[in-house]
Structure formats: C-alpha cells, structure tokens
Amino acid sequence: MSELIRKTATEIAGLxxxxxxxxxxxxxxxxxxxxxxDDRVRAFLHVDTEGAxxxxxxxxxRRAAGEPLGPLAGVPVAVKDVLTTxxxxxxxxxxxxxxxxPPYDATIVSRxxxxxxxxxxxxxxxxxxxxxxxxxxxxxxxxxPWDLGRIPGGSGGGSAAALAAxxxxxxxxxxxxxxxxxxxxxxxxxxxxxxxxGTSRYGLVxxxxxxxxxxxxxxxxxxxxxxxxVIGGHDPRDSTSIPAPVPDVVAAAKLGATxxxxxxxxxxxxxxxxxxxxxxxLAAFREAVETLTKLGxxxxxxxxxxxxxxxxxxxxxxxxxxxxxxxxxxGVRFGLREGDDGNRSLEEVxxxxxxxxxxxxxxxxxxxxTYALSSGYYDAYYGQAQKVRTLITRDFTxxxxxxxxxxxxxTPFVAFEMGARTSDPYQMYLADxxxxxxxxxxxxxxxxPCGLADGLPVGLQVMAPTMADDRMxxxxxxxxxxxxTLTPPAL
Amino acid sequence: MAAISREEVAHLxxxxxxxxxxxxxxxxxxxxxxxxxxVAQVGEVAAADIPPTSHSVPLTNVLREDVVVPGLTPQEAxxxxxDAEEQRFRVPRILDxxxxx
Numbered sequence: 039m040s041e042l043i044r045k046t047a048t049e050i051a052g053l054x055x056x057x058x059x060x061x062x063x064x065x066x067x068x069x070x071x072x073x074x075x076d077d078r079v080r081a082f083l084h085v086d087t088e089g090a091x092x093x094x095x096x097x098x099x100r101r102a103a104g105e106p107l108g109p110l111a112g113v114p115v116a117v118k119d120v121l122t123t124x125x126x127x128x129x130x131x132x133x134x135x136x137x138x139x140p141p142y143d144a145t146i147v148s149r150x151x152x153x154x155x156x157x158x159x160x161x162x163x164x165x166x167x168x169x170x171x172x173x174x175x176x177x178x179x180x181x182x183p184w185d186l187g188r189i190p191g192g193s194g195g196g197s198a199a200a201l202a203a204x205x206x207x208x209x210x211x212x213x214x215x216x217x218x219x220x221x222x223x224x225x226x227x228x229x230x231x232x233x234x235x236g237t238s239r240y241g242l243v244x245x246x247x248x249x250x251x252x253x254x255x256x257x258x259x260x261x262x263x264x265x266x267x268v269i270g271g272h273d274p275r276d277s278t279s280i281p282a283p284v285p286d287v288v289a290a291a292k293l294g295a296t297x298x299x300x301x302x303x304x305x306x307x308x309x310x311x312x313x314x315x316x317x318x319x320l321a322a323f324r325e326a327v328e329t330l331t332k333l334g335x336x337x338x339x340x341x342x343x344x345x346x347x348x349x350x351x352x353x354x355x356x357x358x359x360x361x362x363x364x365x366x367x368x369g370v371r372f373g374l375r376e377g378d379d380g381n382r383s384l385e386e387v388x389x390x391x392x393x394x395x396x397x398x399x400x401x402x403x404x405x406x407x408t409y410a411l412s413s414g415y416y417d418a419y420y421g422q423a424q425k426v427r428t429l430i431t432r433d434f435t436x437x438x439x440x441x442x443x444x445x446x447x448x449t450p451f452v453a454f455e456m457g458a459r460t461s462d463p464y465q466m467y468l469a470d471x472x473x474x475x476x477x478x479x480x481x482x483x484x485x486x487p488c489g490l491a492d493g494l495p496v497g498l499q500v501m502a503p504t505m506a507d508d509r510m511x512x513x514x515x516x517x518x519x520x521x522x523t524l525t526p527p528a529l
Numbered sequence: 530m531a532a533i534s535r536e537e538v539a540h541l542x543x544x545x546x547x548x549x550x551x552x553x554x555x556x557x558x559x560x561x562x563x564x565x566x567x568v569a570q571v572g573e574v575a576a577a578d579i580p581p582t583s584h585s586v587p588l589t590n591v592l593r594e595d596v597v598v599p600g601l602t603p604q605e606a607x608x609x610x611x612d613a614e615e616q617r618f619r620v621p622r623i624l625d626x627x628x629x630x
Contacts, residue, residue: 141606374611393548418572480585
C-alpha cells in the first residue's frame, strides 16, 4: 500500500507542485486502493479510471512545461453522484437515471477541473439525497470503514466512506438537511455545509431547491477549507448564488490550527445538549466543550426554543419542494422509460416509469409533499412550516447577537447497524435532528471529529452566521489541533 | 385516529403519477400516517402573525445581460432521451383516439 493515500490534500498538492511525486503516481495509488478495498466499502458507483489518469497526465504535462498549476493540482477527488459530470454516468443513486451520461458539467465540477484536481469517480448516496444511511441507494448500501456492519451516514455516505477508507483525500457532498455533516460525523471525517448560495447549484440534481447546498468533505479542516475556496463563489448560472467573495476560510483554518480561541464566544445550544442524544455522544461532546474552554473560548449556554420544531418543519418543506422538483423525471427527456409498448398512453407510461424508477423513500416524500401542498392542507402544513422557518431564523439571529458561533453534537447517535432504522422511516429522520436548523436558516455548519464513543467516531457541529463560514473553520481547526484526526482500524 | 386513509394515499399516488401496487399502498398508508402525525407538531407553534420564509437568500429579480452564449446542440440535448425522432423527444400518444378525432 502506497503511503501517498495517507497524505492530506495539502501535502499532495505540495508534493506534486515540487515534483517530488507526479499526479499520475498519486492517482494510481488511489485507484489501487479503490481496487483493494471498495468491494467491501462500496463507496463508489462509478470509477473513472481513464478520465482520472488523463487528468493526472495533463497536470504532469503542465508542470513539465512550466505552466502555472491550480491550487489543488494533482489532488484526487471523489464526487457525490448528485452532480452532473459530462460524459460520466450520473445516477443520483436512482434507477430512474441509470445509464444517463449528462451532456454538461456542474459548475462545481468545472471548478474542480480548473483547479487541477483529478476526479476519481462518483460516490454512492441515498436515492436523490433522501436518507441518512445510504441504505436507500438503488445500487446497494455503502459500508462504514470503522465497522463494515454499520452505516456510513447519508445521504453522502459514499463520499465520507471514501475519505475514511483512504480511497480519496477530498470529496464533494451536498447537504439539504445534514447529508454532508452527519456522514462526516459517523465516519470520523470533516464535512462542511457552506452558506446557502455560497456554492453553486448549477448541475446539482435538485431535491429541495431552497435548502440544497453542495460542499466540501475531507479528512482535515484545512483540506476542507482549501476545497471550499476552490468550489465556492458566485455563479451567474445559479440565480440564488450570492454575488460576494468566498469568506477567507483557508486563512481561518490556519488561524484556528494555532489552537488559540481567546476572545471567541461559543454558544452551546441548550435544546441539543441534553436529551435526544446517546449518552456516549453527549459525553464526547461535553469533553470537547472542556477542550474548547482550555483553548481560550468563552462558552455560554444559548436557548433556541424553535429548534425543536425544525425537524417537523423540514419534513414538510423538503418533501413539498421535492414533489415539484421530481416531476421532471417523467420518462421523456432522460433516464428510464417503462411500459412503452405502443398501447399505453403517455400518462400510463409516466406512472409506470416513476413506480419502477423511484425507490420507496422517494415515493414517500413525493406523496408527503403532494399532500402538504394540496388545497385544504396547505395552510396547516406547508404554510405553517414556512412560518416556523422564520422563527428558527430569528432564533439564530438572536443567538448570534450574543455569540460568534453555536455548537452542538452533529448527530444524536453514532453509526448504527445496517437495517436498524429502515423499517421505520421517522427513526431514520431523527439522524438529522441537530443539522436541519442550519439548512432552514441558510447559514454554514461544519462537523469535525471530537472523539469516540464505544470505539465509533463522534462529531461536533459548529454553526455560524450567514456568509461567516470562516468562523466555523477557525473553531473546527482549533478543536482538531487539540483532538487530532481519527484513524479507523485497518480494513 | 389515522391522519391519512388508504384511499387518500391512493389519490396522492395518482396525483403524483406513481402507479403503486396494492401492497405498496398498505405499507405507505401506515408509514405516511406515522410521519404526518409527527410533522403535525408544527401546528403547536403560535405563528399566526409570523411572515413565511420560502428562501433564505434575500435576492429578487436576478437578471443578466441578454447575450447569446453557447448552449447544448440538439444532439447533446437529446442524448439521454429514451426515444427521439426528427430532433424531438418522442413520447407515447397523449390523447385517446376518440378524444382526438
């Protein structure tokens, strides 16, 4: 096994830039690792061996010619299968898009190419990013490298598992209710959800458009910040993209790594630090709060009373938006078409296509959203949920008048055993209890490893004000400097 | 009392263009009932005079210059279609023959 797979993205970029190693060598090391372990981890839906090696050769040629290299030149990256990749299969974990090769790249994918990264392939996910375990992928679940009998979180379990299994040093995820942060927490890796509008949604297959936020996944906070810097920033192709520079997350991560949080006020969310989480998670969180105090942070308790209603509000808003967004999967323009035998009508073919193409969780959410938006129920469900969203935003605004950032455990429980929550959909939803408020508010949140409970990773979440993503990187990097990175048992 | 009946779920499936089986209907009715009972908690919040939030970014009427930029060719746009003909998406018949005549 090549030592290159243990390196951080920062180290790899340095080695490639100085010529100590080549991008091709780095890429081969990671492709070999995928061959070695991915039949057990199943993080990837598609490995683009040829494309990766071609991209790596291009980096090496540029370097040989003395041309300037991108900031992450030669660094391999795994991309969640929710982003379109030109000519490379994109399924969103669904049978309805099996075999689809998009004719265009998502903006984030274009920016990854421009930065000189090497895309290894596409990672597994819960179908249409709906789930917290990857068990709802139509192509089978991903396994947690810490314990192959456990889930790697979701929906971006493939990206997180690829990092923890040393199959890739960087990965892209998307976070609608916690799909970057919760997988990060349960695999002992770092996952950041940028401010909504801080990263482009162009080419991100839509689930819930007012919440969907693509973002970086890595094994260290600095690597996540470097990736954030590369993929972030205004995109004229996304009308909800914020026309402002990316907050200086890299400088913030470096500042945090000095381990000094003097003058930083952190608020522990009262509602998320008592009941509702496993004792082991709470113990690790409390220990991390002690550590943050030792690093100089001032800790206060902050009450956000409406956060308790975030989960029910989310499960009205997100399904409502999904029921509208997923109407485009009709068997006409792309993907599956079922039952077109010359006798059935368009509507019959559509209904059959959608029944065969969508899995149970996607169907549940489409129907739930259709219900919440129907006349007679609209005011009581969708309308009321939107008002609760306002109140949650007010809780955040009030909190940030008192503190610089809020902290909580990332998720109430450590990686659970496969199959433990699939029979009761609402039990699965609880995995995102602590991450959802941030999505409803639109601010940034990051999960950083803070310790172990029963030998499994626990994540601490830092939540910051809108467009103050740099603050969460500073706090996360400081905690990382004290706790260190977590290393899973050998696969 | 159940928040949603089996008949209502069947109606939702039709509205959603999902040709669900009888067996699926039984499963979904029970599961959607549990979920709806839980999400109904939003009704406990006193929010009568609170304005709704549909979106967290305060941007409206995002416009751009009306300039031609490269787009997909018809071939590229049709490349993923299950069926295409004469540079168009081909679909099964839309109207019944007696309605069409």
